[in-house]
Amino acid sequence: MDWVKQLNEAINYIEENLAGEISYDTISKIAQCSVYNFQRMFSYIADKPLSEYIRSRRLTLAAFDLLNSTEKIIDIALKYGYESQDAFSRAFKNFHGVLPSIVRNETVQLKSCPKLSFQITIKGENHMNYQIEQWPAFKVMGISHKLKTAAAFEVIPQIWESAWKEGIMKRLIENFPDYRPAGFLGIAAGGQWGDSEEMNYIIAVTSHVDIPECEHIPALAGMQEFSYPAATWAIFEANGELPNAIQKVYKQFYTEWLPNSGYELADLPVIECYMQENRQEVWIAVIKK
Template sequence: MDWIQYLNKAIDYIEENLDGTISYQKIAKIAGCSVYNFQRVFSYITDKSLSEYIRSRRLTLAAFDILNTSDRIIDIAVKYGYESQDSFTRAFKNFHGILPSKVRHEPVRLKSCPKLSVQITMRGEHHMSYQIEQWPAFKVAGIRRRIKTDQAFGQIPQMWDTAWKDGTMNLLTDLFRKTDYRPAGFIGMSIGGQQENSEEMDYIIGVTNQVEVEGCIHVPAPGGMDEIQVKSATWAVLEANGRLPDAVQNIYRQFYTEWLPNSGYQLEDLPIMECYMQEGRQEVWIAVKKE
């Protein structure tokens, strides 16, 4: 079974449980990857977060139930996972633009989010430069913050901006001058949470301060910074040169939608890294394993 089939089976599971409990761990197990990796892949393929898709599908079906049954609105709310009629009403109005109580009493315009079906699109107009590397274990020293996964596109740039303003990047620059190890440059590392229904991730801004090879000196992390150990693994190292943030975002999308489905690899449950170097050069490191 290929990667696209795994994704579609995970979407089938979501569809079958919209009126019940949806386990993110179960979704990830069906897809053969971690919760965090599934959320990333889903968002790049569909341009929406997993939680947003589930919420939109439930509110779509809830509108059909209001139109086509005589069930009480509170019962429909509970059916689709809302603890109160008030919380359901707010979510319904945010999605459809109208109160659920009006749907049965006057002509209204409603929104519909259809079930997704993932397919491979053969493009091929943009080349992607990459290499597969078996890399030894290494350590990254830096600052670490817990952020909301579906707010990452806003919170991560703010975190970098703060790091430049508060002197963190000066400390990391000094550390970089003592190391200059690969993965190179300033690193943005994403680590997904493993809890059930995890909606958070850890993000690290740092520098590689040790690689477990003979003769490599461990340079301690500056005071107040964390040190993250990453085990030896096989990595797809993707060239993402160009103007930020588009260059990196485009590479992620191309990797998940074109390269991965055809590669014979699966995602490994390890951090994902962006390496920012000089003169518009960037690399994206994604751990993979043979199917």
């Protein structure tokens, strides 16, 4: 399926269910990627989190309902997923700047968030340095953290901070085997449809690559080993200051590279490689269409 078509079908599903329950499992099925990757992709393309977009669309429609119907405010609140009128009123005021009760009694200025529509963009403003590699199976060793998918963007930076404070990074440095994927690895695993509420985030280093000359480094005490199959990887250079360098690569990948590449996403985690002197790589598994 065409990547841009998948994104627009996911947006259509959200639009059709704004007055009801929106299933992140269904979104990920439509987009054919994990919930976490869809959320990340969406935030880079739309410049806002998926949850904020859904909330803004619902509050936009709620304002229309207040203006054009006689429904009770509590019924409108429940319709758009708020458990109480107070919660709805607070969210409505944060978005529109006025309470919903005022909308029906006074002429006020309201905000509108339009429905998004994705299309291929060919800008050519900034080039991307990348290579396509058929990489053999490999193993990594590290620490895995289970977290709520919806909270991933807030929690992951805290995981890195704790890993430094607790000496995990020091232990990895001291036993660094210097295999590719290189450097410290940030791996978002799981969060696929059917199991989208939770995911694992792994901080690791590569401990073995399935080639004859590579020695297997056993996992250190208290760490786990994770295996990944041979696959085709698009490997992007993301050098520069963090987090902007990584974010720039993701935005260009989803908006420009992937729609025009002839590839689609493979069902494997995205791997971020953090090396020295502001050098980074992003490994994204792909399949030729």
